[in-house]
Amino acid sequence: MAAYPHLSCTKKQLQVPNTWGVFEDVYCAGNEETFSFMEKVMDEVMALFPGQYIHIGGDECPKTRWQECSKCQQKIKEEGLENEEELQSYFIKRVERYLNAHGRQIIGWDEILEGGLAPEATVMSWRGEQGGIQAAQQEHQVIMTPNSHCYFDHYQADPAFEPKAIGGFTPLNKVYNYEPIPTDLSEEQAKYIWGAQGNMWTEYMPNSSQVEYMLLPRMIALSEVLWSRKEYKDYLDFNKRLQSHKNLLQKLGYQYSKGSYKINLLTKYDTTNHTYKAEFVNEQHQAIIRYTLDNTMPNDSSLQFDSAFIIKHSCLITAAIFEQGELMRSPSKFQYEHHIGVGKQIELLKKPSLEYGGKVETILLDGLQGSSNSYKDSWLAFKGKDLLAKIDLKQKYPLNQLSFSFINKPDHNILAPISATIFTSEDGERFLEYKYEEIAGNTQQLDTIMGKFVIALPSDSIRYLKIRIENAEVTDTHNNGAWLLIDELVIK
Secondary structure, three states, X not given: OOOOHHHEOOOOOOOOOOOOOOOOOOEOOOOHHHHHHHHHHHHHHHHHOOOOEEEEEOOOOOOHHHHHOHHHHHHHHHOOOOOHHHHHHHHHHHHHHHHHHOOOEEEEEHHHHOOOOOOOOEEEEOOOOHHHHHHHHOOOOEEEOOOOOOEOOOEOOOHHHOOOOOOXXXXXXXXXXXXXXXXOOOHHHHOOEEEEOOEOOOOXXXXXXXXXXXXXXXXXXXXXXXXXXXXXXXXXXXXXXXXXXXXXXXXXXOXXXXXXXXXXXXXXXXXXXXXXXXXXXXXXXXOEEEEEOOOOOOOOOOEEXXXXXXXXXXEEEEEEEEEOOEEEEEEEEEEEOOOOOOOOEEEEOOOOXXXXXXXXXXXXXXXXXXXXXXXXXXXXXXXXXXXXXXXXEEEEXXXXXXXXXXXXXXXXXXXXXXXXXXXXXXXOOOOEEEEEEEOOOOOOOOOOOEEEEXXXXXXXXXXXXXXXXXXXXXXOOOOOOOEEXXXXXXXX
16 A cells, blocks of 8 residues: 555555554445456466466455445445455455456455355455355355464574564464364365365564574474364374474474474363373473472472372472483473362353464363463353353362462453353252352452452352353454453362
8 A cells, every 4th residue: 555555545655564463444335446456466467477367366455445435335325245354355355356257266364254255255254264164154164264373483492592483382283283174064074175274473583593483383284184084183193203304394494393392181081980180281292291289389209200100189289391410491380270170070152263272172171270361271252142151060169169270361352251150050950049149349450461350159059950050242353352361260
């Protein structure tokens, strides 16, 4: 728009931006000259690239200028469109018709779904998986590239020790654990998922060496994901085999990341012995991990992790990787709280989102507390919908309280919940409302990043619980709904 201001809605001269951002000045969709210009550009692109598919973008298009533009509003009337979203669809479909007439097909980001999908379009789903799911259900080809797992410009290790990046955190094991075919799709619909793509945006990469560093070895992990059957994937085996690749990369002079020294804690309830076991996992091959359970810093004489260990009580677990007796990076800390609900059966009645937090519903009853330092591990996230979960405690317990923590970060559209409702049941099928409380009027922590809410309960013996945590009604500028992030449901 800075170079061709006459193609914008305002026709004002603009400065070229020198920072990342989403800008309101876009092509005027009511100006026929815009489409003539587009066709000339496409002619040159087709001459340069003989392939069948041409990626036309179509993402992050604000509608503000179109709402204010008389030409755009006139175009909406002429074409019988309902709104600016349908005007965007008209724009995309018109470009598609031109390319189809020349024997080409379009690929576009998932925003091209807004207002109606172009007939032959292939969709790249970057804002999570939902766009890809919708496109596949409409029998359109899909390439999965969610920013939660496939953006290689995100940090891959502790930012304190890494080159400057745009943000995010996508370590090697997260890339490897990605599954590109969503479970929401039927076997027939799944055929429309062509595969996945790793994305690299280079605003923060001054040279090719840093590009290599950000790509490798995450590119190797995604490659194996895409040619492997889900049941054959094994991260520990992959990491073992990766060591020979790293040696080869070093021999050939490529820059690559040694990976994250961050330690994750996995917990599992042993139903036979009624004990709770924990084990550490990390990216480093054959790492020496030392840990403490008493809130002290581990050193080279602390307990060494060899296999899963039993946790008998609430504690702060601190763990770190040591190489040749030297502490590598900052230790990882995990607050474990032992309570009645740990390891019990939970069913999520509404599916969580992929972008923030984990996907495993047992996160809510694994004993691990969330942290405001990272939203990616011990939090369960919902976009524009409530948390609704059913819990079976396996036997009746006299309950005194249920508590949970939440994130309140409005600048990220992560908002504190509105209310919490507890339901109980005698048979696990018919639930009656037991207690309702509004959160905003009962907590003093809404001005902090992380808040905690406690619901007092009478000491009744209860086995079956259902909890609804109500999401905030405030929506973001794209009207996609607020984020709700919840960690452990602590039952006492």
